[in-house]
Amino acid sequence: MDILLVDHPLVAARLSIMRDERTNNSSFRAALADLGTMLIYEASRDLRVEQFPLTTPVAATTGTRLADPPIIVPVVRAGLGMIDPALKMIPDAQVGFIGLARNEVTHEPVPYLEALPDDLSGRTVFVVDPMLATGGSLLHAVRILADRGATDITAVCMVSAQPGVDALAHSGLPVRLVTATIDPELNEDAYIVPGLGDAGDRLYGPRNIDL
Template identity: 55%
Template sequence: MHLHVVDHPLAAMALTVLRDERTPRDRFRPALHDLATMLVYEATRALPVMPVTVTTPLATTAGTRLAAEPVVAPVLRAGLGMLPAALALLPTAHTAFIGLARDETTHQPTAYLESVPDDLAGHPVFLLDPMLATGGSALHCLRLLLDRGARGITVVAVVAAPEGLVALESGLPADAAAELTVVAAAVDERLNDTAYIVPGLGDAGDRIFGLM
């Protein structure tokens, strides 16, 4: 597994806003958009490309375009907060949706929505979820994406827990784990006894969408 922590100063500033318990939703959402833009930008650095020729007002020159249309897969609901940034950078991307509910007793995910293309072979796939905590949700999604033919998947998270990273590496087949990339703004200290990331940023879904 490849881990890339984006340690840019602007990413650190946006993460600070997200961590602050005093940050209201109307500031949390744009800060998440800004940070997600930076994370997806870094996550797409190795996208396969192909050469094209374009004509400028002065001459013909070489250019580049993506070799295959990407697929972005936000994990509902919190991953939806990262989707606009991903689509702004990847406007031709297909969007898959995976809805998971967390069991507060077992801390395991239960799927309620799996809207994913049948054949992902040949498409770069990016799984979007602000929090990589126990790794249970990510593993569920990764196994689904792998079953649909995805290879070399990239997980884009705001913060990750060490326990979640270990779970991904040990919970996937060796070849899939070797091809997996995780891009995050920080790897935090640990999980607490209710499986929340410490110091973390709280419940990302609640902070994005509110709790009624």
């Protein structure tokens, strides 16, 4: 599995804001939006382009545009925070949704939403989720995409844990990873250490759904 670890001073600065326990919801959302923009920029580096004729105020020249914009698929709910940064960079992208909640007892993903094209054959898909912890949720999402024919899948995660990276690498699924950091471990509650806590709670406040 290809892994792109985005090493940049601005990435590290935004990630530090998100890690800080003193950061409130509003500041966390702003830092996540900035970091999401940077990661989508890097994830898009090898997208296929096409040229077309255009005219500037001075002369005729050649323009460049994406030949086939990717489909952006957030893993709801924390992944919702990455939609706007992705569409800011790729405004003509389509958006699908996969809803997975975390069972706090088993730490396993609980699916509750799937809104995707029936056939993803030949399409480029960016699945976005701020956190890659055990890998359970992301693996579930990538399997859904692969079952619909996707063979070009990029997972864009802000904070990844080594156990989750290993699980993704050993899955045999057609996925590459773009991330800002790979943290070393998980605690007994399957939270990333040092991590940044629960990304969904820090974006939107504590959830009140019993699973």
